Amino acid sequence: MNDLEGLLEVARAAAAEGSRLLSTTGPGGVRAKGDRDFVTDLDVRIQSSVREYLGRVAPEIGFLGEELEPDEQEHDAPEYRWVLDPIDGTSNFIHGIPLCAVSLALAQNDVPILGVIAAPFLSLEYYASAGHGAFCNDHRIKTSHTQSVSNAIVSIGDYAVGDNAPAKNRQRLALTTALAAEVERVRMFGSAAIDLAWVAEGRTDACILLSNKPWDMSAGVVIARESGALVTDSDGRRHDVGSAHTVAAAPGIASALLDLVGTTLASVQG
Structure with missing residues (x-):
């Protein structure tokens, strides 16, 4: 995987499609996964759409998604795999709170080497790849200088x-x-x-x-x-x-x- 910047663009395109669905589609059905833990039809739809795109563009890379069924999970993690949360902040989304995002990373041997976070209701896209800095809406970002x-x-x-x-x-x-x-x-x-x-x-x-x-x-x-x-x-x-x-x-x-x-x-x- 020498073209890390190329793969970052793939990830940004995939997250952008998930973000589009998140901002234009209602949750659909809502069901419980556990105690006060919910999944929506849209979680599953975004995961399916992003996975399908990544599978076409980068078929050699594995995939881990939060909403995969147990029989879909990879038992042995490949060297490279995408890691997706189709809606991070599902409870917020269900209740109309805009603090939610599509979160997509590429991991090498379970170490994340690039990541994209798209928060459409806030009009924010964050992305980074190892050794190339972090960006928000195409502007370089840095942590605060707080000392106390x-x-x-x-x-x-x-x-x-x-x-x-x-x-x-x-x-x-x-x-x-x-x-x-x-x-x-x-x-x-x-x-x-x-x-x-x-x-x-x-x-x-x-x-x-x-x-x-x-x-x-x-x-x-x-x-x-x-x-x-x-x-x-x-x-x-x-x-x-x-x-x-x-x-x-x-x-x-x-x-x-x-x-x-x-x-x-x-x-x-x-």
């Missing part, structure tokens, strides 16, 4: 639903409390892709997501890294597919923020 957590806007991921939600939410609530005592403001957007993209753009200074699913994180991780953000697990180790959590922060506050996160999570676990 007291001046930082920090977004957090959704509270947990489903299995073991009470235990998971003890961590999330403790983290919310700790952040509220230290940072300028805490925000919850309901879309991991937007969380990471806005750190990359400097709209926010950090995001803390106590989860790590590839379709949620892959595109945003490469965009955030290419903007200069430090992207790690909550223990400070470099973020990868095996990480438990996802933390992205502007360099000036990363160390202090990770200290806060680590101390808070340790106190809950203890």
Whole structure:
């Protein structure tokens, strides 16, 4: 895969088609996947459309999508594969909240090497490829220069639903409390892709997501890294597919923020 920039253009075209459908089509049927976790007909339609396009243009590359059925999943991950969340922020979309996006990445051995996030209701397209910087609407973006957590806007991921939600939410609530005592403001957007993209753009200074699913994180991780953000697990180790959590922060506050996160999570676990 020598033509990374060419593949980025493929990804942008695929995400643009998904974005067009997202902005012009209603959700259709809505059904539960689990406890307070929903999928719409449009999620499935966007995934099918993007997958079909990528399969025609780059048939040698594998595919992982959030809404694939179990029998469609690849049991052995190929060296290269696309990773798609057709609608990141489905609950937002269902309720008419514009914080939702198509999130598409290309991963090599499960390491994201390019990513595109298209948020049509905000008229925003973010993209990046490894070693070539991060962009929003064709303008280069960089993280904020914030040097103090007291001046930082920090977004957090959704509270947990489903299995073991009470235990998971003890961590999330403790983290919310700790952040509220230290940072300028805490925000919850309901879309991991937007969380990471806005750190990359400097709209926010950090995001803390106590989860790590590839379709949620892959595109945003490469965009955030290419903007200069430090992207790690909550223990400070470099973020990868095996990480438990996802933390992205502007360099000036990363160390202090990770200290806060680590101390808070340790106190809950203890």
